[in-house]
Amino acid sequence: MHTGQDRRHFGHLSPLQPGPGGLMPCDIWAAVRFFNTEGPVIPADHYCIDPLERVDLDGILTLIRQKKYFVMHAPRQTGKTSTLLALRDRLNSGGELRCLYANVEAAQVVREDIGAAIRIVLSQIVSRAQAILRDNSVLALRSEILDSEPPGSALYEFLVRWSGASRKPLVLLIDEIDCLVGDALISVLRQLRSGYDQRPELFP
Secondary structure: OOOOOHHHHHHHHHOEEEEEEHOOOOOHHHOOOOHHHHHHOOOOOOOOOOOHHHHHHHHHHHHHOEEEEOOOOOOOOOOOOHHHHHHHHHHHOOOEEEEEEEEEEEHHHHHHHHHHHHHHHHHHHHHHHHHOOOHHHOOOOOHHHHHHHOOOHHHHHHHHHHHHHHOOOOHHHHHHHHOHHHHHHHHHHHHHHHHHOOOOOOOO
């Protein structure tokens, strides 16, 4: 058994030098890559091919340039989320667009409660926008929209005002939308459809 004082010695040692008792200090974040079988791939951690090489990237970019909606449909665990995340990073690195990925699976638990589902969807968008796009304006915007708009138009109004305030066109990638149930799903799809003619100036 080694004491706390022994363990503190590791902080002053090179990774190649053994510590007390011949133990090797290690960096848990320096693990070798491995094959991932659950969740999206992280190239720094997992053996993988570029997710964007598995899809018709030129076709997807053409759809975006044409301001069209599109659906990515495939069986489970085939790389849909990994592809969406890679596409987000690709678009954001180009400098011409602001792209956000949001996973709305959490809204499934509220079933057909439209108000609760919309609040969850907006929370997912706001949280990701703050973390990925460093856009903190969405927090106050969400609160204002939820205070002033009914659930049946809150998502639409949020996206209209957020897009209008953005210096670059917004691209919104929504994952797990088919987890929404009944009226909640219909409301989200209707609100997304209602802004279709306003893209890209006032809608993603």
